[in-house]
Amino acid sequence: MTANTKPKFAMYWAASCGGCEIAVLNIHEKILDVDANFEVVFWPVAMDAKYKDVEAMDDGSILLTLFNGGIRNDENEHIAKLLRQKSQILVAFGSCACEGCIPGLANLSPAGEIVHTAFNTVSTDNPHQVYPRTSFDVPEGEINIPKIFPTLRTLDQVVDVDYYMPGCPPESHQIGAVIDLVVQVLQGKAELPPKGATIGAGNSTVCDECERVRNVKNITSFHRIYDVDIDPELCLLEQGIPCNGPATRSGCNARCVSAGAQCIGCYGPAEGVVDYGARLIAAFASVIESNDPDEIEAILDGIPDPTGQFYRFNLAGSLLKANKSAYEKA
Amino acid sequence: MTEQFEPTIIGFTCNWCSYRAADLAGTARLKYPPNIRLIRLMCSGRLDPTFIFKALANGADGVMITGCHPGECHYLEQNYKALRRFHLVRRTLKGFGIEPERVKLVWASAAEGVKFASETTSFVEEIRELGPLHWGKNSGQFPGGGEPSEFEPAPESPEEVPA
Numbered sequence: 001m002t003a004n005t006k007p008k009f010a011m012y013w014a015a016s017c018g019g020c021e022i023a024v025l026n027i028h029e030k031i032l033d034v035d036a037n038f039e040v041v042f043w044p045v046a047m048d049a050k051y052k053d054v055e056a057m058d059d060g061s062i063l064l065t066l067f068n069g070g071i072r073n074d075e076n077e078h079i080a081k082l083l084r085q086k087s088q089i090l091v092a093f094g095s096c097a098c099e100g101c102i103p104g105l106a107n108l109s110p111a112g113e114i115v116h117t118a119f120n121t122v123s124t125d126n127p128h129q130v131y132p133r134t135s136f137d138v139p140e141g142e143i144n145i146p147k148i149f150p151t152l153r154t155l156d157q158v159v160d161v162d163y164y165m166p167g168c169p170p171e172s173h174q175i176g177a178v179i180d181l182v183v184q185v186l187q188g189k190a191e192l193p194p195k196g197a198t199i200g201a202g203n204s205t206v207c208d209e210c211e212r213v214r215n216v217k218n219i220t221s222f223h224r225i226y227d228v229d230i231d232p233e234l235c236l237l238e239q240g241i242p243c244n245g246p247a248t249r250s251g252c253n254a255r256c257v258s259a260g261a262q263c264i265g266c267y268g269p270a271e272g273v274v275d276y277g278a279r280l281i282a283a284f285a286s287v288i289e290s291n292d293p294d295e296i297e298a299i300l301d302g303i304p305d306p307t308g309q310f311y312r313f314n315l316a317g318s319l320l321k322a323n324k325s326a327y328e329k330a
Numbered sequence: 331m332t333e334q335f336e337p338t339i340i341g342f343t344c345n346w347c348s349y350r351a352a353d354l355a356g357t358a359r360l361k362y363p364p365n366i367r368l369i370r371l372m373c374s375g376r377l378d379p380t381f382i383f384k385a386l387a388n389g390a391d392g393v394m395i396t397g398c399h400p401g402e403c404h405y406l407e408q409n410y411k412a413l414r415r416f417h418l419v420r421r422t423l424k425g426f427g428i429e430p431e432r433v434k435l436v437w438a439s440a441a442e443g444v445k446f447a448s449e450t451t452s453f454v455e456e457i458r459e460l461g462p463l464h465w466g467k468n469s470g471q472f473p474g475g476g477e478p479s480e481f482e483p484a485p486e487s488p489e490e491v492p493a
Contacts, residue, residue, distance in 0.1 A: 108426075277383075278380035285411060285418045297417060300417055300421060303421075306418060306421045320387050323427040
């Protein structure tokens with residue numbers, strides 16, 4: 001067998017759903033470009049490789065690693081540190097790695113409560129109250145499963161990250177564009193963006209890409225989207241639908257809003273936004289049409305779960321990061 | 331001897347009213363606790379909710395927002411924006427398990443040095459009562475770090491697991 005001189009590529013999933021891997025495969029024939037230009041050395045969803053294979057590699061021998069998923073347990077953390085060591089370019093790929101995403105919402109509960117819910121609620125058939133143990137002695141020796149951390153962390157809260165690629169999952173056309181760029185860099189036709197940059201996304205907000213008509217917004221009540229008839233042309237926030245477009249990074253071509261659903265913010269904070277939820281609070285509060293405290297409270301009742309509304313994808317990456325109950329167990 | 335908990339409070343003041351109220355309290359030699367650190371904004375409407383979250387995340391135990399009385403805003407109606415943000419921030423903090431009472435809104439005109447001093451005093455006592463927030467006890471470190479926890483809760487005297 002001849003030595004493979006192609007640059008090496010790896011992809012890993014930590015605490016995530018696997019949607020990011022599907023999105024990568026969804027780039028259709030461009031996946032052949034990946035194969036033509038890279039040697040895939042580690043990609044648990046697509047090929048068989050063991051952790052010890054990665055551990056045996058030289059430091060920095062992998063050119064590009066796409067890391068998706070947050071850091072929920074010590075296995076995630078181990079592989080994040082391992083891949084950081086072995087990779088020249090580490091990309092936080094997808095919302096989970098960038099900002100926690102849906103798994104990050106578990107930061108609203110202590111870890112013990114999460115385990116309890118998973119193993120001991122009415123929906124779980126567990127008559128013998130079997131709970132997992134992190135280590136167990138068998139005749140052959142001790143066997144282990146990963147230990148859960150008190151909270152979920154984003155990738156850059158654990159290791160140094162070179163680039164961020166947001167989205168839940170990243171849009172396939174954006175992945176394709178990033179692969180094109182990396183291939184051009186390999187051929188010496190383009191340069192890499194500065195370290196720490198967000199790639200495969202726009203620099204503006206979803207509102208900027210949204211084609212709905214915007215007038216002066218004055219909201220007198222908030223509605224769930226299934227409770228009202230939506231004007232197909234008019235801005236959703238203006239119609240009282242809590243739409244996260246004003247704080248969300250562009251790059252998705254405003255898909256949800258053009259299909260008639262509100263933006264839920266999967267592309268994360270727009271350029272320059274420190275705390276995603278805080279920006280949305282500022283945006284929503286500014287357009288409420290009332291100066292009376294009681295009336296304001298009544299209008300805000302229309303957003304039953306503000307923390308979930310404003311931090312659905314961004315909780316682990318926000319300034320506060322976790323609920324007090326989860327935090328106190330740390 | 332037990333030491334009394336001294337809360338750290340960040341106070342956001344408006345250039346046109348409450349900052350001058352604080353000034354007036356000073357020139358009138360009114361006493362109020364030194365726990366509050368004042369930051370002057372041009373208007374309470376400048377108060378990005380990010381400031382509040384950042385203060386709490388980095389070690390403040392409470393945040394006091396002060397502005398011109400309704401109808402008296404130097405920029406016409408920006409203090410109403412502050413009012414609405416205040417309500418929404420309190421609701422959001424509740425979701426984070428943080429007592430909403432840790433954020434307070436006070437209207438104080440430039441002539442109300444006495445009110446500023448008394449509101450500050452009572453707020454410090456309220457926060458002292460609530461106890462430390464400790465969000466930044468790891469000096470901004472993410473709370474999830476450190477040792478991974480064993481699974482809990484372990485069920486009481488679990489039945490023998492069938493092999």
